[in-house]
Amino acid sequence: MTTDSSNSAAWQAPEPVGPLNANVPIPGSKSLSNRYLVLAAAGRKSVELRGLLRSRDTELMISALETLGVRITANHSDPTTVRVEAPSDGRYQGNVTIDCGLAGTVMRFVPGLAMSADGPVTFDGDSQAYQRPMAPLLDGLRQLGADIVFHGQQGYLPFTLTPPQHWNSGKISIDASASSQFISGLLLTASTFPHGIILKHTGKRLPSLPHIRMTVDDVKHAGVQIKAHEYQREWLVEPGPVQLPFIVGIEPDLSNAAPFLGAALLAGGSVEVPHWPEHTTQPGGLLPGYLQSLGAKVEMIPDQGQLLCKVTSDGTIHGLGDFDLSAAGEIAPSLAALLVFADAPTRMLGIGHLRGHETNRLAALVEEINRIGGHAEELPEGIAITPVPQESLHPAELRSYADHRMATFAAMLGLRVHGITVDDIGTTSKTLPEFVDMWHSLLDVKN
Incomplete structure (x- = not known):
């Protein structure tokens, strides 16, 4: 009919x-834009991103990072070029609420940065985002010592993350069958954790492996020591500084x-x-x-x-x-x-x-x-x-x-x-x- x-x-x-x-x-690529924004925010020196996508997802990421105290300044004549300056002491602002909209990269990449905040961070978003699973990522952060409180359905937005008072060892096991972003979200910020991480995927399948390889490549570009053992479904990230080159171009x-x-x-x-x-x-x-x-x-x-x-x-x-x-x-x-x-x-x-x-x-x-x-x-x-x-x-x-x-x-x-x-x-x-x-x-x- x-x-x-x-x-x-x-x-x-x-x-x-x-x-x-x-x-x-x-x-510019949304996937690369939001990964590089997070990595720039995890560093200690300013980074200039060129060719950044300006869309709702990237604007939500920029707003989320600014809420955590990251300074992001766009070039007046070319808004696709931005300067990112993270807090010099490596501590992000706590007692704040981040709007994730419907952006999976925001809701799954930013909680890793919130592990280094000076207070609880609440994550919320569009009502439709309440249907997007979050449990595997947050379970991984809990294994590191974070406290997670859900304000609706367990395992979904909205939730509040309180950073660890005492960090556990960096060994994490999660089932990332529902989204490769769970693994990417941990790998992007893992070197900022005191022990880094040894991350094990326990599920039967691993979707979007190229996206994980993209993350590994980007993390290496930021000077982080990371090893991927794809056959064993395991990734090792050493603790240490994160620092992208001063100028990064985005495909x-x-x-x-x-x-x-x-x-x-x-x-x-x-x-x-x-x-x-x-x-x-x-x-x-x-x-x-x-x-x-x-x-x-x-x-x-x-x-x-x-x-x-x-x-x-x-x-x-x-x-x-x-x-x-x-x-x-x-x-x-x-x-x-x-x-x-x-x-x-x-x-x-x-x-x-x-x-x-x-x-x-x-x-x-x-x-x-x-x-x-x-x-x-x-x-x-x-x-x-x-x-x-x-x-x-x-x-x-x-x-x-x-x-x-x-x-x-x-x-x-x-x-x-x-x-x-x-x-x-x-x-x-x-x-x-x-x-x-x-x-x-x-x-x-x-x-």
Whole structure:
């Protein structure tokens, strides 16, 4: 049944006027931006971050660090360049409340810094954030000696962390099956703990391992002695100073490139993303290979010491059968939008942890694909998408679920399905505040 738009504020997804021919610069990586903000705040000397993403998630991180007493100053002529100056004595302000919004990196990375506060720190956030699990991270901090008091459901926001009066040994065992951010949140600040940590993951699976490798790489960049024993699911961080170089450049967000590069497969033509790093720890670095598997022509063209990623397509999209996406689950919504129009079914597997993201992304993707007349089913560790004839798909108002990647997923569907609207396109401000303008520019249509 066709679902008509009943929301006057809904955004009308634009349709392509012809094959694409676009060059789309992508702002800085949210994952790297918030990791480097935390590492800069853990140091003792000022750090200048260049290419910082300015979005809701990074603004929440900046506000959280400032609440703890970190001084962060933006360049007047370029707000993507900021100077970070941590308290010189290594003690953060306690008896404060931090607003995490819906940012997993804030709610899971900042508690490690709060272990060095001079009083209790309360963490709160959006009501939808109350559904995002926190227990494994906080259990790890408790094992170190922190006192945690929950003000609602056990294991979730809001909660108050009181720093240890007496630190236990640094041995921690947690089950991080629900999110790699639990491990990253501990690794980022572990060297500031008196004994460092020996961290053991006890779960059967470990999602988003590339994100953990990104964290390890960033921590090493800050001069910390860290060893990763991935086979044993164990990480060792030595106690010691944290200090990033004075100037740190931040790569473009390669996962945010997915809707734009993927648009070439939906509308035909070519899309280029400049400043693609030759080597990266971002899971989004796997995107060009995925698009090639789907049938696109992908070229990595040398461009002033970096690469230009160019994706060209005639609109043909191949199904992938059983496809393990565990290494880059955050790309799943963009790939799902493409697979709706593929020439064969696909089962995206290894992404069960997406149920604990901004929303239950697996359930949301299935709901919205089926809403337009497509066919998708939820699996224990992923989703199955079975393409239907395109003429069977129909207009609908799609929900964003306060999830930026669900909003961009809906915009992608609008490239092939007439009459797609999105109930809250503004949720893209979480990581891509200029998304609407960028999308219209991609399609060469007026706002």
